[in-house]
Amino acid sequence: MTVHATSGPAVAGEGGYLLADITAAIGRVVRSVTEVGAAMTALAAAARAGRHPLRRADLATLRPLVAQVLARHRGFAAGAGVVLAPDALADAPRCIDWWWADRGSGPGHLEVDLDPASAEFYDYTTTEWYREPARTGQPCVAGPYVDYICTREYTFTVSVPMVDDGRFVGVAGADILAGEVERMLLPRLSLLGRAGRPAVLVSGNGRVIASSTARILPGTVLRSPGSSTAAADGLPWMLVGGPEQAA
Amino acid sequence: MPPPALTTVRARTLFTPLDAGGRADTVTRRLANAIRLGLLLDGERLPAESRLAGQLGVSTVTLREALATLRTMGLVETRRGRGGGSFVRAPDDADRLERPLRVLSLHELRDIGDHRAAIAGTAARLAADRALVSDVTTLREHAERLRGATALTDRRRADARLHIEIAATAQSPRLTRAEMDLWSEIGDLVWLPMEGRDVTPAARDHDLLIGAIEARAPERAREIAERHVAAETDRLLELRLSLHRR
Numbered sequence: 001m002t003v004h005a006t007s008g009p010a011v012a013g014e015g016g017y018l019l020a021d022i023t024a025a026i027g028r029v030v031r032s033v034t035e036v037g038a039a040m041t042a043l044a045a046a047a048r049a050g051r052h053p054l055r056r057a058d059l060a061t062l063r064p065l066v067a068q069v070l071a072r073h074r075g076f077a078a079g080a081g082v083v084l085a086p087d088a089l090a091d092a093p094r095c096i097d098w099w100w101a102d103r104g105s106g107p108g109h110l111e112v113d114l115d116p117a118s119a120e121f122y123d124y125t126t127t128e129w130y131r132e133p134a135r136t137g138q139p140c141v142a143g144p145y146v147d148y149i150c151t152r153e154y155t156f157t158v159s160v161p162m163v164d165d166g167r168f169v170g171v172a173g174a175d176i177l178a179g180e181v182e183r184m185l186l187p188r189l190s191l192l193g194r195a196g197r198p199a200v201l202v203s204g205n206g207r208v209i210a211s212s213t214a215r216i217l218p219g220t221v222l223r224s225p226g227s228s229t230a231a232a233d234g235l236p237w238m239l240v241g242g243p244e245q246a247a
Numbered sequence: 248m249p250p251p252a253l254t255t256v257r258a259r260t261l262f263t264p265l266d267a268g269g270r271a272d273t274v275t276r277r278l279a280n281a282i283r284l285g286l287l288l289d290g291e292r293l294p295a296e297s298r299l300a301g302q303l304g305v306s307t308v309t310l311r312e313a314l315a316t317l318r319t320m321g322l323v324e325t326r327r328g329r330g331g332g333s334f335v336r337a338p339d340d341a342d343r344l345e346r347p348l349r350v351l352s353l354h355e356l357r358d359i360g361d362h363r364a365a366i367a368g369t370a371a372r373l374a375a376d377r378a379l380v381s382d383v384t385t386l387r388e389h390a391e392r393l394r395g396a397t398a399l400t401d402r403r404r405a406d407a408r409l410h411i412e413i414a415a416t417a418q419s420p421r422l423t424r425a426e427m428d429l430w431s432e433i434g435d436l437v438w439l440p441m442e443g444r445d446v447t448p449a450a451r452d453h454d455l456l457i458g459a460i461e462a463r464a465p466e467r468a469r470e471i472a473e474r475h476v477a478a479e480t481d482r483l484l485e486l487r488l489s490l491h492r493r
Contacts, residue, residue, distance in 0.1 A: 093329075117292070146418060146423045153420050205379050205381065206379070221377055
């Protein structure tokens with residue numbers, strides 16, 4: 001991923017660095033999960049070529065790769081794995097093979113209820129991180145959102161589509177805690193904010209990711225942004241000079 | 248994927264491991280009681296044998312023996328194949344569903360209502376302040392799902408999801424977790440007084456609430472959510488009191 005930020009007056013220079021840093025960090029996670037997705041797609045292709053059904057047990061070969069993703073992005077990626085399209089597997093109508101990062105006792109496997117008849121049924125096909133790559137065929141950075149299934153925290157999910165022979169078979173992805181993204185951004189944002197105007201990083205839909213002022217909090221929506229913005233290339237995020245501060 | 252472990256409070260109390268050496272008839276009695284008391288609902292799928300055995304602290308052989316007895320008693324039905332497993336067959340008993348309510352005092356029910364109102368009210372207020380257009384669309388989808396649900400379990404699930412989504416729309420993991428904990432604790436109770444009743448008023452509340460969130464009217468959203476919870480609490484209190492009048 002590359003960045004060409006068209007910086008306005010309040011976000012010149014330093015703003016470009018900030019966007020480049022965060023885009024690169026998230027781009028690295030996208031590249032890692034793309035490797036997992038490619039391995040899954042290869043499994044699907046092999047099954048198709050050998051005319052044998054793809055089964056849940058086949059996913060076991062992906063686990064070392066997923067563990068590698070979590071190890072490589074330790075402290076940044078909180079979880080990773082693959083989520084299969086309905087009926088992509090012969091022996092499971094729906095499947096999530098998702099692991100959360102080592103919390104001292106090795107990576108943990110996410111257990112969710114995928115039985116549509118059950119009271120706790122989790123329909124992942126309606127989530128942004130599943131729906132978007134399925135629709136666009138492109139990687140997606142969903143969030144920030146309250147992930148009440150896996151991390152139970154304020155989270156971004158990066159996901160890449162897995163396509164075998166023109167058929168969408170699911171997504172590979174990783175969770176990144178919003179707190180970690182903020183930690184990375186805050187020093188530079190504070191620097192930018194010193195110009196007398198707050199500096200705010202927002203997602204494509206205006207949700208505040210991080211901000212240099214307590215007046216504009218993460219999670220809120222910036223409904224009337226200031227004039228100067230800089231867009232990140234490859235990420236649907238924008239750096240915004242917030243509204244003029246009332247003296 | 249195997250059916251998951253039961254996660255609710257009733258499951259935690261029900262499936263605390265038996266003493267070592269627990270025998271099949273102990274397991275049988277325990278499960279039969281749970282079904283008769285309504286802790287396990289009609290049609291509910293039991294966790295996979297290995298997992299249930301683990302939760303009860305017995306071997307799968309012992310568990311299978313107990314399940315066989317429960318089958319002959321007509322309390323459990325086992326279906327094979329995809330979507331199969333062991334399912335609860337509750338005896339036809341009008342009071343069955345109401346029994347969990349008997350263990351709660353009016354004081355406890357009132358307190359649960361207060362807690363729910365605090366969480367749901369604040370979640371609604373913040374959601375109205377922080378919702379995006381796409382969030383409102385998601386909420387509408389969940390409200391629609393609830394409208395289409397007919398079975399009690401489906402309604403309970405759709406209702407819980409809607410309220411959890413509202414808390415998630417508030418962008419607060421803590422409020423969302425609080426809402427989840429509350430629903431797993433009292434979700435079955437909330438829909439208890441609604442058996443066989445008209446659900447239009449509840450649906451109207453939800454529409455008004457989502458409307459207020461969409462209109463970015465935080466105080467109105469909070470008010471509607473609190474009133475909605477208060478009405479549900481009142482119905483539960485009424486039902487609890489009526490148990491003594493019979």
